[in-house]
Amino acid sequence: MVAPPETAPPDNDVLWARSLHYSHSGSPGLVGVSVGVRQGEILALTGPRGSGKTTLLRCLSGQLRPEQGEVWFNSVPVHTMGALARERLRRDRFGWIGPEPQLLPELKVWENAALPLLLAGASHRSAKHAACEWLERLDIGAFARKRPGALNRAECQRVALARALVNEPAVIFGDEPTAPLHRAERALLLRTLTTAARSHGITVVLATHDEETAAVADRRVPLLDGRPAATAPAAPEPPGPPAAETTEGQAACSLSA
Ligand SMILES: Nc1ncnc2c1ncn2[C@@H]1O[C@H](COP(=O)(O)OP(=O)(O)OP(=O)(O)O)[C@@H](O)[C@H]1O
Incomplete structure (x- = not known):
């Protein structure tokens, strides 16, 4: 009998x-x-621009293979998994x-x-x-026979959400949706996404720097410079700014954390 790998994930993490x-x-x-994401959880990967949120989302969703x-x-x-198997997994079990x-x-x-269903x-x-x-549930059923050019940006984003939900995926990944x-x-859009996810037991992982x-989200994982924020190396102390600037700097840091 083959022993299970030592690193097998916890049972309740999807x-x-x-x-x-x-x-x-x-x-x-x-x-x-x-990072672990529990079944049905809405998790936010947070952090400033360039902190690695999209890269993590793409690794979790099988778009990138980690080194x-x-x-x-x-x-x-x-x-x-090889590229083809990851592609199938994304098409059949994930939404983006x-x-x-x-x-x-x-x-x-x-x-x-x-599209995900037609491709499958x-x-x-x-x-x-x-x-x-899904278009009806998202209140855009009336546009079903139109082309995207006839819709405004918010309506188009709801069509993208319908496409992410159409195969009733196990996990939806949202990159700054x-x-x-x-x-x-x-x-x-957030209300629609969270309501759909909660009612269908879909796990959601969001990458966002928007508060x-x-x-x-039920929980946040903050990133900084490609690391969990708590373990990122501290920035070097700036050379003594005036008192007013220090206060402003601290406020900016606490907003981005
Ligand atoms: N295709 C790429 N080529 C080169 N560097 C990249 C590429 N994609 C990301 N990076 C770099 O990798 C780091 C992490 O980027 P990533 O896009 O994952 O961060 P992010 O937190 O999602 O940022 P943003 O909110 O701007 O999308 C950044 O330093 C970024 O410049």
Whole structure:
């Protein structure tokens, strides 16, 4: 009998990553990040620009293979999978919503929303049915037969959300999903995403530097310079600024932490 690997993830973590390292053409993106995400949890990866949130999200979702470390989805080791298997995993079990909707302009709205199902080989009829149901739930059913060009930015982002939800994924990854939206649109998208996730038991991992977006999460994992913020090396002491500047600097630090 083959002994289970020593590093197998805890049972209640749907995603689990250990000691991830990744560099972009030699410059460090992730430096030893570990994180576990529980079933049904909404987790926010927070931190300033360039702190490694997107790189971590892409490693967790199988888009990037870490140079070192492990990523597990349930009991499946994602870090040892080949490109094709990771592609299938992403298509069948994961949903993705990025800062731009990235809809195909030549396809109708429902076809855009149905893409993961159509690519997985679902019948045209069942894919259309599922896509239209999600578009209705997200209050954009009326646009199903239009092209994306007829929709505004917030409506397009909701189509992207329908596409992320259409295969009822185990995990949705959101990379700054509210970035292109105004305040009211942002709140609506977040409410829609969290309601859909809670009602369908979908786990959500959000990368964001927006406080309002992070506030919907059950838990936050702050990153800094590609590391968990708590373990990032402290910045060198600046040479003694005037008292007023020190106060301002401290306020800026506490906002970005
Ligand atoms: N394709 C790339 N080529 C080179 N360096 C990259 C690339 N992508 C990311 N990096 C670098 O890796 C580090 C982490 O970037 P990453 O995009 O993961 O951070 P982030 O926290 O998501 O930032 P942002 O909010 O700006 O997207 C940064 O220093 C960034 O400049």
